[in-house]
Amino acid sequence: MSADQNKNFSADQSGASDESIQKVHAKLVSEKPEPKEGFKTMPLFLLGLVSTMIFVTSIYVVQHRGGFSPMVYDERYTPKPGGEGAAKELTPEQVVAAGKKAYLSACVNCHQVNGQGAAGSFPPLAGSEWVTGNEERVIRVLLHGLSGPVEVEGKTYNSAMPPFGKVPGGGYNWNEEKISQVLTYIRQEWGNKAAPITKDKVSEILNTEKARAKPWSAGELDPFK
Ligand code: HEC
Known part of the structure; x- marks a missing residue:
């Protein structure tokens, strides 16, 4: 095959004219824009969305942080001033106020507001000497109740005072704190002036009298006069 023959052969074989090649090429070029360098600005709505999410998340974290304490189960917990989750220590006024509330809810029907x-x-x-006297006696009256003849301020009564403690037969089932509060209240109200009674003292008596399952008689309490 001569050189001339060879040239003709390849042109024939491609079967594509210069014109058709240019057409196809132009089409390809028009469909794929040249990649640009640099950055595009973020669409406004996306910017708004992300900012809102950050804003809402910070509010959520502030409200549900629970003081970042590992001991917090309640996610709405806010630590109170005066200690991280510390058991709140009531002021003497708050103790008396709580005692008054307890008195008005449970004792007032029998012993009256005054x-x-x-x-x-x-x-x-x-x-009453029973109220302002030895705390060991009045705690026992409140925990287990009192029945039978009893002398108060020179007069004799013969009835029954219900038990308030968490004791066998204790209908009210008050805890030691509530009992200490009501006792502190009655020792400091109506002109009575006696020392407060602590929750620990009530617990101590409750423990000493574990076996007690019925109300006291006045005579049984004589040793604690
Ligand atoms: C259902 C009526 C009733 C209720 C309620 C009651 N008491 Fe009494 N209380 C009595 C009676 C009656 C006596 C005398 C018991 C007796 O006769 O043996 C008594 C005796 C007492 C005494 C010793 C005697 C005295 O007068 O000092 C104290 C202290 C006392 N109660 C405190 C309380 C307190 C505090 C409450 C409330 C937490 C309370 N009582 C609730 C009826 C009641």
């Missing part, structure tokens, strides 16, 4: 009781049936707490 602590005078009711002649013949309910003994007075105002001015």
Whole structure:
């Protein structure tokens, strides 16, 4: 095959004219824009979305951080001033206020708002030696109850005071703190002036009298006068 023959052969074989090649090429070029250098600005809506998410998340974290304490189970917990999750220590005024509330809920029907009781049936707490005297005695009265003849301020009563402690037969099932509060209240109200009674003292008596399952008689409490 001569050189001339060879040239003709290849042109024939491609079967594509210069014109058709250019057409196809132009089409390809028009469909693929040249990649540009640099960055595109973020679409506004995306910017808005991301900012809102960051904003909402920070509010969520602030409200649900639980002081970042590993001991916090309640996600809405906010540590109170005065200690991280510390058991709140009531002021003496708060103790008396809590005691008054307890008194008005459970004792007032029998012993009355003025602590005078009711002649013949309910003994007075105002001015009573039982209330302001030895704390060991009045704690026992509250925990287990009192029944039978009892002398208060020179008058004899013969009825029954219900038990308030978490004790066998204790209908009210008050805890030691509540008992200490109501006792502190009645020792400092209506002109009574006696020292507060602590929750620990109530717990101590409750523990000493574990076996006690019925109300006291006045005579049984004589040793604690
Ligand atoms: C259902 C009526 C009733 C209720 C309620 C009651 N008491 Fe009494 N309380 C009595 C009676 C009656 C006595 C005398 C018991 C007796 O006769 O043996 C008494 C005796 C007492 C005494 C010793 C005697 C005295 O007058 O000092 C104290 C202290 C006392 N109660 C405190 C309380 C407190 C505090 C509450 C409330 C937590 C309370 N009582 C609730 C009826 C009640």
